[in-house]
Amino acid sequence: MEKLIKNRVEEEQPQWMKIFKRVIGKNQLTHAYLFEGQDIDSAYDFSLWVAQGIYCQEVLEGSCGECSICRRIETSDFPDVTTIIPEGQTIKVDQIRDIKQTFIRSGMESRTKVLIVKNAEKMTTSAANSLLKFIEEPDGMMYIFFLTNNINKILPTIQSRCQHIFLKPVSKQVIASTLEEDSSLSKKQTELIAELVDSKQKAVELSSDEWFNSARETVSKWFQYLEKKNALAFVFVQQYLVKMAKEKEQQFLILDLLLSFYRLKLKEEIASEQFSQRDSNEAIEKILFARRKLEANVSFQNVCEQLVWQLLF
Numbered sequence: 001m002e003k004l005i006k007n008r009v010e011e012e013q014p015q016w017m018k019i020f021k022r023v024i025g026k027n028q029l030t031h032a033y034l035f036e037g038q039d040i041d042s043a044y045d046f047s048l049w050v051a052q053g054i055y056c057q058e059v060l061e062g063s064c065g066e067c068s069i070c071r072r073i074e075t076s077d078f079p080d081v082t083t084i085i086p087e088g089q090t091i092k093v094d095q096i097r098d099i100k101q102t103f104i105r106s107g108m109e110s111r112t113k114v115l116i117v118k119n120a121e122k123m124t125t126s127a128a129n130s131l132l133k134f135i136e137e138p139d140g141m142m143y144i145f146f147l148t149n150n151i152n153k154i155l156p157t158i159q160s161r162c163q164h165i166f167l168k169p170v171s172k173q174v175i176a177s178t179l180e181e182d183s184s185l186s187k188k189q190t191e192l193i194a195e196l197v198d199s200k201q202k203a204v205e206l207s208s209d210e211w212f213n214s215a216r217e218t219v220s221k222w223f224q225y226l227e228k229k230n231a232l233a234f235v236f237v238q239q240y241l242v243k244m245a246k247e248k249e250q251q252f253l254i255l256d257l258l259l260s261f262y263r264l265k266l267k268e269e270i271a272s273e274q275f276s277q278r279d280s281n282e283a284i285e286k287i288l289f290a291r292r293k294l295e296a297n298v299s300f301q302n303v304c305e306q307l308v309w310q311l312l313f
């Protein structure tokens, strides 16, 4: 059974949950928040949980998560809580107008409204300006939560009117276990992907990408050669890696995959208190150095071959 929003927020944002419980309990919520976090779904969960806290009558601080109001907010079946998401690449001014109309018409449940703007960085300037009026003259009780993973693209006029909350990155463990529930990947594979990304969405995207999955298997073999100090690791570069990674982005991903294999190895060593940690640490530094060379436009083949020499000898 899928976890309730309340449980996910407890797991992903425990500190902010504690702070907001107090704020909600004292009725001290601000009317406009900017929730910034790399994992936009996690930020969305958090904003819905705050919305539950505004309406839930069962508990004073935060939400019960289980009453009919909490349930309806969770399943987007509560007209006073509305979410705007981008239509195509942007959030358009027409969408904002529609929402205003809906708010004027509905208002059945209560006078308090919550508007959540997901991927707020995708608002067009006119959409943002239209929303600014909401913020400046809150009509009745109006709360707006802007969610973003790219604060630099949020208009300064919006930023200055909101309280900025920097959400915690979702832990590797949570990313891996989400992926494990969603896919047929093994625990090891999900842990590897979690090392590479900073959000659940990116993890799910990567795990269903065909190129990535074959790259993951190829780099896994490369890693095994390197671990065994087998000189085949050198030939492997030209034979497989260069052919497979034609685009710069793919080349970085190959190095990042190798990096993740070593990071996982290091984690295991630390957990089991083994003392080969130095090797793994050194390997990680060498890969990071190789990555910088690739950034400086050294050819991918040269970067990888030099890296193999350094890791083998």
Ligand SMILES: [Zn+2]
Pocket (backbone or CB within 6 Å): 056, 057, 058, 059, 063, 064, 065, 066, 067, 068, 069, 070
């Ligand atoms: Zn409730």
